[in-house]
Amino acid sequence: MTGKHAALNRFFLFLIGLVLALIGAAIGFLGFAPAAEKAWRSGAGSGVDTLADAAQASAIPGTQTHWVAAAAVLLGVIAAALLISWMIAQRQRVRRTAARAEGDNGLGEIVIDNRAFEQIVEARLADEPGIIASNVRSVPAGGTNTGVRVRITTRRGASPARIAAEANTAVDEAQTILGKKIPVLITVRAGARAALGHVQRVS
């Protein structure tokens, strides 16, 4: 429901970290063991030679280029596209629909728009003096599930217990009105003024 690939991010970071550490250790080892350095120089050198020969053999007729280079460019572009899609996947995804439900009479589907939920919650919280603003978003919550994130920004010094209770009442009210129990995550944050300075330290 945070809308981010937390587990996948950590897996990739670990993998990239492991590869970098292994390459680093290998380079350090080349300096440490001259025999390994010699073996690498001749082994990798003949590998490069083989590749160069293969490249020459696969020359595209009538041009200076060869298939190996073209394949390398293609692979590189595919890898770049994957990287970019991974970067784009980092942003919070949002859905317009908070929930869907089958009608009792079997005539069709009921779609609850995110704005319906938002307006009920905001209207209910508008009179609470400790709350500066509230923000409601429908986000993917695993598979086809949708969850609703309610972010509350509080005035400095407001009681978190009171704010949490108010927010929970507002959310319950919205669920009752809309007739569906939707997974909701409520986050209570401090306003900009209180958030200045250190994250965990305010006067």
Place this chain on the structure above:
Amino acid sequence: MSTTDKIGRRAVRQELRSTRSGTTLIVAIIALLVLAYLITEVILNMLGQPPLLATPGALALGATQIGSLGQPLLYAIGGVLVLIGLVLMVRAILPGIRGLHHTPDAANPTIIDDTVVAAALAKVIRDSANLREEQVSVSVGRRRATAHVHPTTGVPVDREAVQSEAQKVADSYALTPPLRVSVDIDKKGMVG
């Protein structure tokens, strides 16, 4: 347990920990730059143009002869790479606690920023000891909240009373993990 509860629990667990999307973005951008450079060199080579820095062949040859850089440089390069790799692995494994508490008793999963808790406790202490805003500062960690109080000169503050009052309020928030409140009173007073 219903699907709603399961989704809620998962959301709380995820929200309390860093998603590492910042680190991920930096790594992805660096990888993209390296990749773009290599693709450019290969394409320039295909077109018979002069290379930006070195032809792909020269780069491959350089990699096989990296040993000729000499021991100190090899140790330095290897060390830096190992260090970066370890930092990434550590960031992948550590939970990345985010300065948040949650209230499992609430009807819906509710997460509260530590800043909110700190500001609220500071207000409670100010009100109970009749102090001004700048006389109380509260820092909230995962399991403890520490309040520093600068009393007004000549007006002593009852530490026990303030602490028990703040603890009572902190308990009423029903946070997980629970907070233990300690109050420090400054020996030097402020001119009020």
